Amino acid sequence: MLSREVDNELTIDCLLLAGRIMIESGAETYRVEDTMLRMAQSQNMLDAQCYATPTGIIFSLGKTQPTRITSISSRVTDLQKISLVNSVSRRLTSHIISLEDAYDELKSIQKTNYFLPIYIQIFAAALASGCFLIMFKGGWSDFPTAFIAGGLGFLTLILMNHLTKVKFFSEFTASLIIGVIAFLAVKFNYGTEIDKIIISSVMPLVPGILITNAVRDLMAGHFMSGMAKGAEAFLTAFAIGSAIAVILSF
Numbered sequence: 001m002l003s004r005e006v007d008n009e010l011t012i013d014c015l016l017l018a019g020r021i022m023i024e025s026g027a028e029t030y031r032v033e034d035t036m037l038r039m040a041q042s043q044n045m046l047d048a049q050c051y052a053t054p055t056g057i058i059f060s061l062g063k064t065q066p067t068r069i070t071s072i073s074s075r076v077t078d079l080q081k082i083s084l085v086n087s088v089s090r091r092l093t094s095h096i097i098s099l100e101d102a103y104d105e106l107k108s109i110q111k112t113n114y115f116l117p118i119y120i121q122i123f124a125a126a127l128a129s130g131c132f133l134i135m136f137k138g139g140w141s142d143f144p145t146a147f148i149a150g151g152l153g154f155l156t157l158i159l160m161n162h163l164t165k166v167k168f169f170s171e172f173t174a175s176l177i178i179g180v181i182a183f184l185a186v187k188f189n190y191g192t193e194i195d196k197i198i199i200s201s202v203m204p205l206v207p208g209i210l211i212t213n214a215v216r217d218l219m220a221g222h223f224m225s226g227m228a229k230g231a232e233a234f235l236t237a238f239a240i241g242s243a244i245a246v247i248l249s250f
Helices: 002-024 031-040 079-093 100-112 118-135 140-164 167-187 194-205 208-221 221-247
Strands: 049-053 056-060 069-072
Touching: 002 031, 002 049, 002 056, 002 069, 002 079, 002 100, 031 049, 031 056, 031 079, 031 208, 031 221, 049 100, 049 221, 056 194, 079 100, 118 140, 140 194, 167 221, 194 221, 208 221
Parallel strands: none
Antiparallel strands: 049 056, 056 069
16 A cells, blocks of 8 residues: 555656646747646546646646645746657557656656756847847848847846746846837937837747647636736736837837
């Protein structure tokens, strides 16, 4: 009996860790629930129940087992971790690896930072901003301004996230910096089209994946999660828009 309880605890710990990593990495909630239930069924836990939201997971192996809850306070977009968790899940359900091995791999995935170095992220955001400017039919003369504004805006976002941990304020401040750079560049004749500079520079801040996941959750019938992610995306859009509105009003 004691051995079975230990096995059940390990199963719950493993499944909750898999779900936690996926939600913290930006996965859709229906994908999280499906992954956790498939992993549970591979361990002959046919009565398992799972309910996932962007802020927490409720999981139970059945009537005779205690229900476990884990809260989630932060979320980023990390498709690499989602892919790795899916790989662990597929190998576990195919009985290629044991539950203990799966749990060890998941703990390693959780601890590992798969993001590129900060300077590469900033350069990528700057380059993307310049490319968006050309895609929006802006002039090549505005490319350097968009490049600088996008890079400094993304740098501000990273710094403010580290200092305040408040996503809305970080996005607002980053957009404010972008608006100031674009305004000053046009005022001192270093840029020509302020609208295209601003639009292209804020593109790295736009919550595109979050909006997509919100729609996919809604289509899958997860209305609470879909609405929550939609509200989060709306707050991001509001932060960007209000910051730019403050600059343009002056």
